[in-house]
Amino acid sequence: MISSLTLKMLRDLWGMKGQAFAIAMVLAGGVATFVMSRSVFESLTLTQTTFYRDYQFADAFVSLKRAPESMRTRLAEIPGVQTVETRVMAQASVQVLGYEQPVTAIIVSQPDHGQPILNQLHVKAGELASPAAGNEIVISEAFASAHGLKPGDSLLATINGRQRRLRIVGVAITPEFIYQLQPGAIIPDFKAFGVFWMARTPLAAAYDMEGAFNNAVFRLDAAAKEPDVVKAIDLLLARYGSVGAHGRYYQTSHRYLTEEFKGLNQMAIMFPVIFLSVAAFLLNVVVSRLIATQREQVAILKAFGYTTGAIVWHYVSLILMITALGAAMGIAAGASLGSAMSSVYMDYYRFPYMLFHVSPSIALTASAICSVAAVSGVFYSVYAAARLPPAEAMQPAPPARYHVSFAERMGLGRLLSQPSRMIIRNLERRPVKSMLSVIGVAFACAVLVTGQFFGDSADYLVDLQFRVSQRDDMTITFIEPASRAAMHSVLAMRGVNYVEPFRNVPADFRFEHRHFRTSIQGLTPNGNMHRLLTRSIKQVDTPPDGILLTDHLAGMLGIGVGDLLTVEVLEGSRPVRQVPVVGVVNEWIGVYGYMQLPALNRMMREGSAITGVYLTADSDAQSQIFRDLKEIPRVAGSTLRLQALRNFYDTMAQQMLFFAFFNTILAGSIAFGVIYNSARIALSERSRELASLRVLGYTRGEISFILLGELAVLTLAGIPLGFVIGRSLGALMLMGFQTELYRFPLIIQHSTYAFAATVVLVSALLSGWIVRRKLDHLDLVAVLKTKE
Amino acid sequence: MSALSALQSDQKVVFHARDLRKVYDMGEVQVHALRGIDLDLFAGELVVMLGASGSGKSTLLNILGGLDRATAGHVEYLGKDLTTADDRSLTEYRRHHVGFVFQFYNLIPSLTALENVSIVTEIANNPMRPQEALALVGLADRMDHFPSQLSGGQQQRVAIARAIAKRPQVLLCDEPTGALDSATGIVVLEALDRVNRELGTTTAVITHNADIAQMAHRVIHLSDGHISEVHVNDQRKRPEELSW
Numbered sequence A: 001m002i003s004s005l006t007l008k009m010l011r012d013l014w015g016m017k018g019q020a021f022a023i024a025m026v027l028a029g030g031v032a033t034f035v036m037s038r039s040v041f042e043s044l045t046l047t048q049t050t051f052y053r054d055y056q057f058a059d060a061f062v063s064l065k066r067a068p069e070s071m072r073t074r075l076a077e078i079p080g081v082q083t084v085e086t087r088v089m090a091q092a093s094v095q096v097l098g099y100e101q102p103v104t105a106i107i108v109s110q111p112d113h114g115q116p117i118l119n120q121l122h123v124k125a126g127e128l129a130s131p132a133a134g135n136e137i138v139i140s141e142a143f144a145s146a147h148g149l150k151p152g153d154s155l156l157a158t159i160n161g162r163q164r165r166l167r168i169v170g171v172a173i174t175p176e177f178i179y180q181l182q183p184g185a186i187i188p189d190f191k192a193f194g195v196f197w198m199a200r201t202p203l204a205a206a207y208d209m210e211g212a213f214n215n216a217v218f219r220l221d222a223a224a225k226e227p228d229v230v231k232a233i234d235l236l237l238a239r240y241g242s243v244g245a246h247g248r249y250y251q252t253s254h255r256y257l258t259e260e261f262k263g264l265n266q267m268a269i270m271f272p273v274i275f276l277s278v279a280a281f282l283l284n285v286v287v288s289r290l291i292a293t294q295r296e297q298v299a300i301l302k303a304f305g306y307t308t309g310a311i312v313w314h315y316v317s318l319i320l321m322i323t324a325l326g327a328a329m330g331i332a333a334g335a336s337l338g339s340a341m342s343s344v345y346m347d348y349y350r351f352p353y354m355l356f357h358v359s360p361s362i363a364l365t366a367s368a369i370c371s372v373a374a375v376s377g378v379f380y381s382v383y384a385a386a387r388l389p390p391a392e393a394m395q396p397a398p399p400a401r402y403h404v405s406f407a408e409r410m411g412l413g414r415l416l417s418q419p420s421r422m423i424i425r426n427l428e429r430r431p432v433k434s435m436l437s438v439i440g441v442a443f444a445c446a447v448l449v450t451g452q453f454f455g456d457s458a459d460y461l462v463d464l465q466f467r468v469s470q471r472d473d474m475t476i477t478f479i480e481p482a483s484r485a486a487m488h489s490v491l492a493m494r495g496v497n498y499v500e501p502f503r504n505v506p507a508d509f510r511f512e513h514r515h516f517r518t519s520i521q522g523l524t525p526n527g528n529m530h531r532l533l534t535r536s537i538k539q540v541d542t543p544p545d546g547i548l549l550t551d552h553l554a555g556m557l558g559i560g561v562g563d564l565l566t567v568e569v570l571e572g573s574r575p576v577r578q579v580p581v582v583g584v585v586n587e588w589i590g591v592y593g594y595m596q597l598p599a600l601n602r603m604m605r606e607g608s609a610i611t612g613v614y615l616t617a618d619s620d621a622q623s624q625i626f627r628d629l630k631e632i633p634r635v636a637g638s639t640l641r642l643q644a645l646r647n648f649y650d651t652m653a654q655q656m657l658f659f660a661f662f663n664t665i666l667a668g669s670i671a672f673g674v675i676y677n678s679a680r681i682a683l684s685e686r687s688r689e690l691a692s693l694r695v696l697g698y699t700r701g702e703i704s705f706i707l708l709g710e711l712a713v714l715t716l717a718g719i720p721l722g723f724v725i726g727r728s729l730g731a732l733m734l735m736g737f738q739t740e741l742y743r744f745p746l747i748i749q750h751s752t753y754a755f756a757a758t759v760v761l762v763s764a765l766l767s768g769w770i771v772r773r774k775l776d777h778l779d780l781v782a783v784l785k786t787k788e
Numbered sequence B: 001m002s003a004l005s006a007l008q009s010d011q012k013v014v015f016h017a018r019d020l021r022k023v024y025d026m027g028e029v030q031v032h033a034l035r036g037i038d039l040d041l042f043a044g045e046l047v048v049m050l051g052a053s054g055s056g057k058s059t060l061l062n063i064l065g066g067l068d069r070a071t072a073g074h075v076e077y078l079g080k081d082l083t084t085a086d087d088r089s090l091t092e093y094r095r096h097h098v099g100f101v102f103q104f105y106n107l108i109p110s111l112t113a114l115e116n117v118s119i120v121t122e123i124a125n126n127p128m129r130p131q132e133a134l135a136l137v138g139l140a141d142r143m144d145h146f147p148s149q150l151s152g153g154q155q156q157r158v159a160i161a162r163a164i165a166k167r168p169q170v171l172l173c174d175e176p177t178g179a180l181d182s183a184t185g186i187v188v189l190e191a192l193d194r195v196n197r198e199l200g201t202t203t204a205v206i207t208h209n210a211d212i213a214q215m216a217h218r219v220i221h222l223s224d225g226h227i228s229e230v231h232v233n234d235q236r237k238r239p240e241e242l243s244w
Ligand SMILES: Nc1ncnc2c1ncn2[C@@H]1O[C@H](COP(=O)(O)OP(=O)(O)O)[C@@H](O)[C@H]1O
Pocket: A392, A395, B024, B025, B026, B031, B032, B033, B051, B052, B053, B054, B055, B056, B057, B058, B059, B060
């Protein structure tokens, strides 16, 4: 037999179903963000780990000039090394039919028969390359889909100066190249760069590597100390032109993946933390106001001899029902949004599978946080009501003390109608409640801003990076450091207006016990093509001596202006030098050191070597330049500034924006839920008073004006405050959102504010409309029949 | 020998109050609602408390019912001190011993008449069946109506059914007819009278209507926080004989 108190709870719940649903929506928004973000992130990490394991991702890597295959056994003898696999890796320039821009590829050898031991291929279409035909290749999936290539197609590749036709027999992915980056680039361009696999014998033949290798990958014992093994490998291979072995940390794909996941993880923490706390706060406010309207019923139950505990439980269970609904909705929404988002990430990263799962602990944590917030709201208000002697609580709340409002004292009274005066007095009478309502609206508005502003940041970053800082039309990189003659041959090309050389030296930067691998860019003194900027967007020139560091890099190394940076060069004879840090520059993408080109050449004790050139060209000369470039054998690749910009949006930014977009949807549900609730509670708190006014002859319009006018004032006051809070929350989010790949500046455009304000206003109008309809059906007789 | 002394000699004292005071502290002003009340109520008697609005009637009744606490003085219920009782024992006391009827019925809007009674019987020790209680007040045919579907008089009778269903020792009614017309009021008073007679429930009824006083064993007049007069009715009127 169901108890009357339970019955009351269920009936009350049904009676407030609209409001209960809106509360559930706020909660669902918070829970969904949490569930979605965490499960997507956990699933991505799990998928990565599983993919790494299933396809034998190597633990250590080394590239060198050339070593005899006999070194393999020496490498295998290094303590801690479990497996060694030697490989041939070749650079090639590629021509894809119908694509005019230069394309480069890395061709990795696979054993003549079967899968490699390490970094195995997941073949998506076709099969592995066999050695017999001598020209079979497997191509990476990203490249294949960027160009629409499939098994059976062929392309032209120049390997070691000789052009040959390669036949595609398969499309594959591997853990080694989840992120496919052209050496030196920081933004992937799937059309301009590909990874191919070819059987070892034909590749070695084509690349003059018979009986030799120029790359090796290692599986280490679980107990092995990576730095020791790396050191031992370096020792063995130094004389074979090794540029230094490294573990996974510096493996390009892994590193970018890690950095990108780090960024996603930050979002997957910050969004839910912010949303859930906002939802929890709002829930607390909404619930305590809701319970406050039950003050009289609390008193009756007390008068009958119900214990405070029983009464508290009665309302707790009511709220728990709503919480359960909200949590269920949130978990369902979070799981399905998360699953949708995961499949987008799966496509993007081209994982062979996506292990999407929502771990119960995520769902439980989110639900628990919300329940605690809601229930504490109940406790507070039920206690407030139950603490009073029932005799007192049963009295209608004493007529509130109104004052002549401040506005009226200011002499504005005569300008105000009686209803306007009621609005103002009511707001002033309950400053705390009014303030809470304003804060509620403000938070609703703020979460919308935080969900949305990433787009603004990305736009600003792109504008700064690709329009203000980078001024060239095209960047050309040579296969090896070249002389200035190479620059002149570029300048001589038809359509090229201006060139500026640069030198790029990969290096390990060390300061105290910290170190980081990146590269030094040598820029032309007073150059124009790559402008370095301060945080206040003032141009800084490279100094004649010393090095400038990206501010984020300086932070990572803990180095300041005046300190001596140790630079371990990772090419040629690998010299180690000390360079004074003379300044920091502000950059949002990547981290680098910058020197004046002559100073860098001096440091390298080399002539006037360059790695590439920036150029500007006539806009209609592009095709011509691409054709001519193919004739220059030393060109490794070229990037178009505008293309890079597009790629940035297509890749990195998209991941973030996509994430932010989902959160914006949830922010919208939070915003609406909060505003609708405020309106409904205001209605139930004041319906008696408003009905009395109706009895006294006020029109529907007039009483609606009193209530809705008050809501309008609160909403309008909440919006600007929401902007301020939104901005602070944005800053908070970005604080944890600094990776080596990119940092996002806190930029919030007017359009974002306008968007947030619009959602709030539309929610308010919709809520107002619903409340207005309820006001039209206010039961006047009921007011007369009962007390007050 | 008056009816009262007959009652007093063989009936035990249910409420025993001495120098009961209640001060409401309103910040700037202090409201002295009760200024020293000495009062005994006896088992089975029906007392009417009369007095002008603001004279302290509700305050006194609320203190007797354990809904509020006195500021000073003391009051005993069957020898147990209510003034020093903690919240828990007051809750116990209300749950098992007291039935309340309020001027504004205070039914729970989301529960039917029957359920409004059940909500009290479910936590009582030896209650009537809710149907029985409703039949006692003549509402057997309205059990499944919600408060909003009942007239004021019917709502008040549900409230009485709710108050008596637990078979309380005392029934405290604060202006039970205050919101009703006289014909409806009489139906309600008949219900109270019947409970008092048939169950022997000690009953205190507040009113500011002197006519109602004629149905009481005793009439207690309050003014300005004092008992100004106690009057014993030698000839009680039956509720149906009243009119106002
Ligand atoms: N909760 C309260 N707070 C302050 N003053 C109160 C409160 N309840 C009653 N009073 C005051 O105490 C006095 C007695 O009230 P009450 O017992 O309700 O009178 P009655 O029921 O006889 O009309 C009145 O002056 C009233 O204003």
